[in-house]
Amino acid sequence: MTRCIHCGAAIQPNTKFCPSCGKSQQAAPNQANPALGGGATTILHSSMAFLEVQETGQAPRQIPLANQPVTFGRKPDNDIIASSRFVSSNHARIEPDGQRHVIIDLGSTNGLLFQSQRVPRHSFNDGDSVRIGDPVTGNFVTLTYRNQKVATPPAEAGHVSRFDLSNKPAVTIGREGSALNLPNPQVSRNHAEIRAIQGGHEVRDLGSTNGTFVNGNRITTTRLNRGDVIQIGPFKLVYDGTSLDQFDQRGALRIDAHSLVRLVGGNRVILNNVSLVIEPREFIALVGGSGAGKSTLMGALSGYNRANKGAVLVNGDDYYANFDAYRAILGYVPQDDILHSSLPVDVALRYTAKLRLPADTASSEIEARIDRVLKDVEMSAHRGKQVNQLSGGQRKRVSISSELLADPSLFFLDEPTSGLDPGLEKKMMYTLRQLADSGRTIVLVTHATANITQCDHVVFMADGRMVWFGPPSEALTFFNVTSGDFADIYTKLEGDADPNHPLTTTELKQEFETWRQHNNQVRQAPRLSELWEIRFRNSEAYRKYVWERLQRAPQVPVMTPPQAPIPQAAVPGAYPNQVSVSIPTSAAPAGRPKPPPVSAMRQFGIMTRRYLRLIAADKRNLGILLLQAPIIGMILLLVAKEDAFRRPNSADARMVPFLLGAIAVWFGILNSAREITKEGPIYRRERLANLKIVPYLGSKVLVLAGLCLIQSIILMVILGTKVDFDLGLEVPFGVWGGFLVTTFLTSLTGLGVGLLISASASSSDKAMSIIPFALIPQIVFALALLPLPAALAPVSFLVGSRWAMQAYGSIGGLGEPFDPGKCRAGQIPSPSTCEVFPTVGYDDSAGYIFLTWFILIGYTMACLAITAWLLKRRDKEA
């Protein structure tokens, strides 16, 4: 019988891990002696109390805490000496307090932060971290307390209270002023109601914005059974027949990822059996080289781009299957800015709040929320500034604040530090650290490794494989990087592990042998990432940070566990199996989730108001658009003859409507061609949250149609000052009115074409370069002045200006472009012209004129339908 080298428990000889404390029996490499003031790391006995001191850029130190008070500060006479400038000379004292310890601020400048709040003292529980931060530089010192004797019982986490339902005919649930208050921005004021019915209770949703879910299903009314779990925003209410147990998941959200696999193109594996656990309030960085699979993993964890195989659990619930129930508490900040740059910060945030928060959120509540989120990201001073006047780092903060409006508990960020200078990058990480401390689970993708020591854990990805999950400082030891530079890890992960590779023959020799044993038939060399994965699966870190964490049960009641069996993560030491390409494990389909049901009318109203504001804010562009009509109208006057319509068979008569039609289409296209593409990142983010396509597109059409109408009126008024429209013809709205209607409807066809271009182009520049392709056919195929080869005649039916010409010609009583009689007599030189122009027939009957208008409207509708389809298709894009 031998003894565990950590806890002293009796164990079998040659046992790899102690069954009592779970620790490896192999001495960890590179461990130094305990040192109070030095920079070395040591592993202390698990039954001891100790303080782990982590200063930015230094290895963590573990300081045993005994029954004597110890002092902490920058001066050399302290027991624990910190080197950071922002730690006061005599900063804090740590005293024993029964089985635990308490830390007391000694009047320091920067104080002690617990869960991102400044505290004068804090009584430690096992795992508590107190930080001392420097808001100017973003540096901080973390003091983490370890003491198994004062570990928080897991069953208690998140449990708030019990609400008795007996003798109550009806209980309302809402954000405030209800019998059962669930204070959170995602909860409507009157959200749901529990009613006593024969033999039990039923729950009814009161038209809430974010929905009431029972066992994962969105309900309107349903009878409750014992054990049912109601989810409203971040709260879970467990029904036991007579009462509701209330659990608050804010600050208590845990993600379990089990054997995640993402396949593309049939069988290309871009995420290879990744398993991990992210605990509440943890701050996790996903790092690795370009194309390593970071974004793929984040997509799978956030549910925005799901894995094909494996399962993601949030507090034990099948996350993909319950995505709608959790959507409200999910924050996602993409790489691009997600607020309109021409709006002031507070205005942009107000629109986001209106779009995301329950419909009954009062203006005062929205203002309070905006104050709060700007304070959280230290941007209160910039509240009234226009977004495009902010620096890159400030814009990122504002994007983060817009996500914070809904108070998400799960927060995913895609490269929030990209494009920032090193100072701003550090500050950004500091802000995120504080957001995690204040109760959020934060996962970010980053290329910036300089500040990842601020994270609790870091995931190193390579070739879709997870080659490390654990504290950043231990990663350096794991990869044998002595420079302290995380970037050196990258170079060790890249490339093929052929037998002569320097790593294959030294550090990874054993792993290469293992690989060879399992792949003796395969001649091709593995990737280095595969060997690092083998090493990681064999490590103590894998056991401690992946395996053991996966074995722990969720700390709150489970709403709907996965229906299919959860794939087991590889046990420590197991050889990483190749992914087998088979059916998905989760009940929900892979890829993008569906948008939730929300009120389309309300969204239409908000989007329209915001769009109007955006157009008005861009005064230069608006000025150009409004000046176009009078200037072009004046130019038109130069060529338009006063008596043009008095000579209905003349080219002059056809010239005016031909130019009017072309200009109208031009206006429509120019007004709209950049309008979707220029706000692509914002659209994508809002779409992922709750934006519907029809209200979005509808708001664009309504506002731009208004602009087209103004332009059409200006154009016609100017034209009316010269050209005589008083022809005495009996047509709908008179000749001038009929021309105005036609011009407006023609500009709408341009609007439809412009939006279609905007939805299909990947950038504003590309959209502008497509415009000529849309405009030139409008001139060539109008069939007004230019003859057309007979074979191309059917194409003209697909061009808006041709139908505009039909309408103008009919309203103005024009003669056909070419006289059929002259054609028959062979007096027209081009025979093909005679074949085409007879398809143009003008008819001044009201029925025919309405028909041409109807065709113009139909044309616009067809363009909009294709635009909507293109937008819908974009949902599937990764």
Ligand SMILES: Nc1ncnc2c1ncn2[C@@H]1O[C@H](COP(=O)(O)OP(=O)(O)OP(=O)(O)O)[C@@H](O)[C@H]1O
């Ligand atoms: N939908 C897809 N279809 C095909 N291949 C894909 C798809 N999505 C990602 N990939 C590929 O999967 C690999 C991982 O991509 P991912 O975007 O996750 O990498 P990353 O680590 O985030 O890279 P980067 O840092 O460059 O953004 C890449 O080789 C990428 O080309």
